[in-house]
Amino acid sequence: MKKVIHTDNAPKAVGPYSQAVQMGDFLFCSGQISIDPKTNEVFTGDIRTQTEMVMRNIDAVLSAAGMNFGNIIKTTIFITNMSDFVTVNEVYAKAFKEAPPARSTVAVAGLPKGVSVEIEVIAHR
Template sequence: MKKVMHTDNAPKAVGPYSQAIQLGDFLFCSGQISIDPKTNEVFTGDIKTQTEMVMKNIEAVLATANLNFDNVVKTTIFLTSMNDFATVNEIYAKSFKEAPPARSTVAVAGLPKGVSVEIEVLAHR
């Protein structure tokens, strides 16, 4: 049975979707962008800070199901510019020390709220 997961430690949904859905041993997380969950303000500045905020938001969503980055099996990164690839990789890698998940990185024309990076994850218990 599917269970909607929610935490106030990650941004509220900016559309008709859930932060995450738990189905059996899997947690399907919606993409996270650089929104501060405390103020609900969007940060569109430097890519390093955006990525750090995104990873913190992902960590909070994973925690709602008592999971962490070690449980992540697949990620998808969306970038508005592949020029940001190296910087995003540097920040992203800090969360995956050993056995990093499978991953896709895609360049897109635009992302919600004018941000430069969005990351979604799939985790398994």
């Protein structure tokens, strides 16, 4: 049975989608961008800070479903500039000290709200 996951500790959806949907033991999380959930302000500054914000937002959604970064089995990273790849990797790696999930990284022409990075995850209980 499909269960919608929502938390006020992550940004509200900026369109007609859920923060995450749980189906059985799987959690499918919508892409997170650098929006501060407390103020709903979008941060488009340096890529390190954007990525840190994205990872905090992912953590909040996972927590709302009773999961953590250890439950993630697949991630997709979207970035607008491949020259940011190294910095995004440095921040991302802090969440996955052992057995990191499968991952794809894709350069895109643009992302919502003018941000430079978006990350979506799939987790399993």
